[in-house]
Amino acid sequence: MSVAAPIFLRTGDEPKLSTLVRSSTVEAGLAQRARIVLLAAQGVSNTAIASMVGVSRPTVILWRNRYAQAGIAGLGDLERSGRPPVIDDLQVVVATLAAPPEHLGVTHWSARLLAKELGISFASVARIWRDNDLKPWKRETFKFSTDPELDAKVRDVVGLYLAPPEKAVVVCVDEKTQIQALDRTAPILPLRPGLPEKATSDYVRHGTTSLFAALEVATGKVTDACYPRHTHAEFLDFLKLVAKAHPRVKLHVVADNYATHKHPKVKAWLQRNPRITMHFTPTSGSWMNLVEIFFGIITRQAIRRGTFTSVKELTNAIEVFIDAWNDRCEPFVWTKTADEILAKTKPRQKTSNTRH
Numbered sequence: 001m002s003v004a005a006p007i008f009l010r011t012g013d014e015p016k017l018s019t020l021v022r023s024s025t026v027e028a029g030l031a032q033r034a035r036i037v038l039l040a041a042q043g044v045s046n047t048a049i050a051s052m053v054g055v056s057r058p059t060v061i062l063w064r065n066r067y068a069q070a071g072i073a074g075l076g077d078l079e080r081s082g083r084p085p086v087i088d089d090l091q092v093v094v095a096t097l098a099a100p101p102e103h104l105g106v107t108h109w110s111a112r113l114l115a116k117e118l119g120i121s122f123a124s125v126a127r128i129w130r131d132n133d134l135k136p137w138k139r140e141t142f143k144f145s146t147d148p149e150l151d152a153k154v155r156d157v158v159g160l161y162l163a164p165p166e167k168a169v170v171v172c173v174d175e176k177t178q179i180q181a182l183d184r185t186a187p188i189l190p191l192r193p194g195l196p197e198k199a200t201s202d203y204v205r206h207g208t209t210s211l212f213a214a215l216e217v218a219t220g221k222v223t224d225a226c227y228p229r230h231t232h233a234e235f236l237d238f239l240k241l242v243a244k245a246h247p248r249v250k251l252h253v254v255a256d257n258y259a260t261h262k263h264p265k266v267k268a269w270l271q272r273n274p275r276i277t278m279h280f281t282p283t284s285g286s287w288m289n290l291v292e293i294f295f296g297i298i299t300r301q302a303i304r305r306g307t308f309t310s311v312k313e314l315t316n317a318i319e320v321f322i323d324a325w326n327d328r329c330e331p332f333v334w335t336k337t338a339d340e341i342l343a344k345t346k347p348r349q350k351t352s353n354t355r356h
Contacts, residue, residue: 006043007064010071014038017072019097025133026093033063033075040064092118092128096136108136145345147283154338154345156279157288160252161217161334168250170217171242172291175258176299177230179318181206181308188307199305207311211298211318212238214245214253215291220329222294224322226315232263239266243276251276256286288341290332298322 009017020026020034032053039049040060050057066074076090095114100106106113111125118125129135147153164170182203189198210230214223223245227234243251255261257280270276281288302321308314 007037007040007068009037009041013072014041016094016098020094023097026097027132030075030090030093033066034072036060036063037067037075040067089128089131092120092125093132093134096129096134110137143284145282145284147285150282150285150345151342153280153282153285154288154341157254157281158334158336158338158341160254160279161290162337164217165250165252168252169246170252170254171214171223171246172217172254172289173212173214173239173242174256174286174289174291174295175230175235176211176213176295178208179211179303179314180208181311181314182306183309184307197305199307206309206314209311209315209318210234211295213291213294213322214238214242215294215332216246217290218331220331221326222291222322222329224318226318228311230260232260232266235260235263236266236269239269239276243273249275252279253277254279254281254289256281256289257283290334293332294325298325 017034017038021031021038023031032055036049036053036055036059039052040046044052046057046060046064049060053060063075068074072094073088073090076088092114095118096109100109100113100117104113104117111129112122115122115125160170183206184200185202185204186200189195191197209226209228212225212227212230212234216222223242225238225241227238239253242253253276255278260266261278261280270278286292298318298321302317303314306314306317308317
């Protein structure tokens, strides 16, 4: 059986093809064709490519030839009969996935800037972005944990959520520190038909408080206390409060790796109270603590838009919210297994042969 000679990639095409292969937003067929071309450029036989990509050998030959004739533009779908398309959607997708030229001085494309660069309309770029779920203006953050005990800690915490010990209580504990008592410099204008609520952008600070909260996983109920500081002394005092709220049962406490949670005085108290067991989330993994979800809710619904003339007024508002929360609360249900989480916590290896 004859082996096809490697195809030669056009200048600048390799990074563009690799981007198409790795992207999760382009059509699967386009990513598959780009992978075929990259493998062919590496000298892989047509038969081997067909097996690796999951297509027939004639399909491999087809897209090799299409690339040889027209480059990346040739990897698009064949034109249908009738009026030929004016806009090359593939060209717009490839341009969007590539970084803007340095002379433009921007970090990412806007629809109007890309339209001007390609000589097409803004509406066409916007349509193609919608069709391919491309959002260059959007950016999310991530961080890979370097905790040497990552695997064990993830399995420990997730195990408590998915299969808590019998006749035991699991609570998630953390502090929301430096909550500011902010007073607007003018009265808030209330919501009206056609107009949102309005508040002044400037404010007066009247001090801060730190909210300590313990979320009971099985019910969603919260035990809380506000303190002017957040040292190990306050944490130990709050831990005693949580223990009093759940007497005569095994108590499992999920917390992050904050130094005050591991202070020698805290450890000494835990040794004297063996019914309480601490479980720590991985480094850079405090998002696994379910009380963080509650902190987001109380911030949005009671703190961020509030007006407080003193710390006492702020703490009263927090207490009122939590009392009402406990009357209507429901548990947060954890759904991801430890294996599913660990599969996403390790950096992915970059390769042009990534399956789509």
